[in-house]
Amino acid sequence: MSAIFRNMRFACVLLPLIYGAANAAELQWFGQSAFKITTQSGKVILIDPFISKNPKTPAALKDLKKLGKVDLILVTHGHGDHLGDTAEISAMTDAKVALNADMGHTLALNALVPYEQLIRFNKSGPIQPLVKGITITMTHAEHSSEVMITDPESGAKSLHPGGEPAGYIIRLEDGFTIYHAGDTGVFSDMKLIAELYKPDLALLPIGGHFTMDPVHAAYATRELLAPAAVIPMHFGTFPPLKGTPEEFANALGKTKTKIINMQPGDSIPLRRQN
Numbered sequence: 001m002s003a004i005f006r007n008m009r010f011a012c013v014l015l016p017l018i019y020g021a022a023n024a025a026e027l028q029w030f031g032q033s034a035f036k037i038t039t040q041s042g043k044v045i046l047i048d049p050f051i052s053k054n055p056k057t058p059a060a061l062k063d064l065k066k067l068g069k070v071d072l073i074l075v076t077h078g079h080g081d082h083l084g085d086t087a088e089i090s091a092m093t094d095a096k097v098a099l100n101a102d103m104g105h106t107l108a109l110n111a112l113v114p115y116e117q118l119i120r121f122n123k124s125g126p127i128q129p130l131v132k133g134i135t136i137t138m139t140h141a142e143h144s145s146e147v148m149i150t151d152p153e154s155g156a157k158s159l160h161p162g163g164e165p166a167g168y169i170i171r172l173e174d175g176f177t178i179y180h181a182g183d184t185g186v187f188s189d190m191k192l193i194a195e196l197y198k199p200d201l202a203l204l205p206i207g208g209h210f211t212m213d214p215v216h217a218a219y220a221t222r223e224l225l226a227p228a229a230v231i232p233m234h235f236g237t238f239p240p241l242k243g244t245p246e247e248f249a250n251a252l253g254k255t256k257t258k259i260i261n262m263q264p265g266d267s268i269p270l271r272r273q274n
Contacts, residue, residue: 024269025172027201031056031264032081032237033182035203036067040173043130046095047074047168047180050084056237058265064089071130074170075099076182077145078106078162081237087112096129098136102163106147110160123166133173139193141165142185143211169197176200176270179227183234186216190224201260201270202227205234206248207241214243218251229258 028036033048034057044067052062060066064085070093076082077100090097090113097104097113104120107113119129126137145162167182179199193199202225205211211234212220221230232245245261252259260268 024271025174025176026267027178027270028267029231029233029262029264030054030061033076033180033203033205033234034084035180035233037170037172037178037270039130039134041131041133043071043134044069045072045074045130045170046070046089048076048082048084048182049073049086049089050081052085052088054081054084054237054264056264061265064092067093069093070095072136073097074136074168074180075103076141076167076180077143077165078103078147078160079145079183080148082183083147090117098127098129100138100145100163100166102161103145103147104163106160106162110147110149112149123164131173135169135171137169137171137197139167139169139179139181140187140189141167141182142187143183167193169193169199171197172270174271178203178270179225181205183211186212186220186224188224190220194225194227199225199227200229202230203233204230206232206243206245207235207237208243209240211241214247215251217243218248218253221252221257222255227257229260231260231262 025040026038030051031054032050034050035047037045051057073095096119098119101120104118108115123138126135143165145165147160147162150157168180170178177199178201180203204217206214206217232248235241235243
């Protein structure tokens with residue numbers, strides 16, 4: 001194991017020293033792009049909750065009932081490894097589901113999530129669906145989006161509009177700002193995201209094939225986003241997603257951005273630097 005990779009693993013231990021652990025929000029990773037954020041005020045946000053059928057989610061976490069309360073679900077696009085368990089979790093917890101306006105119609109009209117639980121919005125329109133101090137903004141992403149629905153009786157599959165893919169900026173009560181890029185290729189307006197929202201932490205896909213690979217994600221981190229910390233995601237779940245955190249670290253090279261190498265199931269505290 002290289003020194004760079006060992007340092008990445010140690011970053012999880014050092015993060016409380018970087019951000020401070022007292023009264024901190026918390027981030028948990030389930031594998032792929034599925035994250036759970038517990039905010040300082042106790043609000044729970046799920047992003048792309050692909051959990052029960054996620055091959056990387058630890059078995060102990062696949063029981064959706066163990067999630068406890070969920071206040072908000074953010075969906076970046078309609079593919080099954082991102083939409084995931086959204087319908088089941090929203091029905092079980094009464095969580096609101098925030099997503100692009102067009103995909104909202106698809107979920108409601110196919111009886112997956114009722115309109116009254118949907119927050120249909122679009123890019124660059126900030127919303128505060130939980131409490132005044134938490135702001136969610138949808139951003140651009142370079143990808144595709146469609147929703148595949150399986151008829152429970154016949155097993156027949158059908159494709160439906162998924163609207164445009166997206167990322168999200170999540171600004172927490174203390175100002176700590178997370179950029180979840182969703183599935184995306186590198187695009188020059190990531191520089192605009194950096195300038196406008198100043199994310200403290202970026203969650204970036206590195207697997208390749210469908211998204212940025214380690215080299216493209218490293219370029220986005222170093223040249224465009226320059227966050228204080230980055231967590232690589234969306235890798236190793238399925239055979240085409242070959243990029244690794246070690247390749248990402250090697251491509252990133254020397255930088256002020258700290259790489260946090262999480263394992264599925266891990267949780268870390270989040271708090272803005274003073």
